[in-house]
Amino acid sequence: MTDTTVRTGGAPTLHDVAREAGVSLATASRVLNGSTRKVAEAYRERVQAAADRLGYTANLSAQAIARGTSATVALLVADIADPYFGQIASGVAHAADEAGLIVTIAMTERDPQREVALVRALRGQRPRGIVLAASRDTASDADALTAEIASVQSTGGRVVTLGAALPGTRVVAYENEAGARALAGKLTALGYRDAVVLAGPEGLRTSDDRLAGFTAGFADGGGATPRIVRGQISRDAGYEATARLLEEGLGPGTLLFGISDVVAIGAISAIRDAGRAPGSDIAVAGFDDIATGRDVTPGLTTVHLPLEELGAQALRAAVEDDWTPPAPVSLEVLVRDSTPPRQ
Secondary structure, eight states: OOOOOOOOSSHHHHHHHHHHSSHHHHHHHHHTTTTTOOOOOHHHHHHHHHHHHTTTTOOOHHHHHHHHSEEEHHHEOOTSSHHHHHHHHHHHHHHHHHHTTEEEEOOOOTTHHHHHHHHHHHHHOOOSSEEEEEEBBBBSSSHHHHHHHHHHHHTTOEEEEEESTTTTTTTOBBOHHHHHHHEEEEETTTOOOOEEEOOOOOTTTHHHHHHHHHHHHHHTTTTTOOOOOOSSSSSHHHHHHHHHHHOOOOOOOOOOEEEEEEHHHHHHHHHHTTTOOBTTTTTEESBOOOOOOHSSOOOOOOOOHHHHHHHHHHHHHOTTTTTTOOBBOOOOOEEOSSSOOOO
């Protein structure tokens, strides 16, 4: 008769599970440590039932040493409070769940040195992969990050970047510049000729690409060269920049292009708080198509990024040996009531 007494002198071990299930240690290990070797279903059920009875959990650190990598994937984002990164994280998490992996998330706060330090710290945990979702800063020390990436890969991990590639990484690319250019073309076709771009700090790759695309597209459509106001990529930064512009005097029919939807939503709030009408008076457009932008009034004109799908693609790129880079994601312009036609 099988002894079902749970150990009281410490956490149950793999040996305990094997003895409880009446199987060899090797069989128990193959079931519980994710071995690719096949185990008969009857044995698998016995081992899993024994582990459940004893309250056994696998030692992830030991697994990482044995395999070279752990059953985790790390996601680095600039700001977890930003819905843009939240939707990417959702895509990563769902795809990781399907792959039987656990996701850990850390924030870089758009600090290049912090990003390097985080990758270095994560390397010690031997993750299966690291997804770098925060925008690259062109002024940062790329050599330090490249060296850390090489170290991750030397221990069996893999690094994936969203957007612009880094040496030694796989990349899931999307066309920021082309999307912003298409947005500007749609808006000039609606009659807009004066615009202000609420951009991120100079040197931030995503912001700079969107700014370049929008400026070129606006000129192509007959618009004047947009004014550029720089700040952080946040709702509050968009609000504060717009409030200053309104105090200085912003004429009716001016278009504000927020470099991201969260910036644009801040601009809408500032326009309304100043007693002006967003859309019919001061037009606003954004970029990303976060869910909130569909619910604000007026609905926010934007460029649709399939954020959850991008996150899922990044996870697959991090863990699949035979992964093939997809074509850069094409982006769709969505015109809503925040940019009504101008005469």
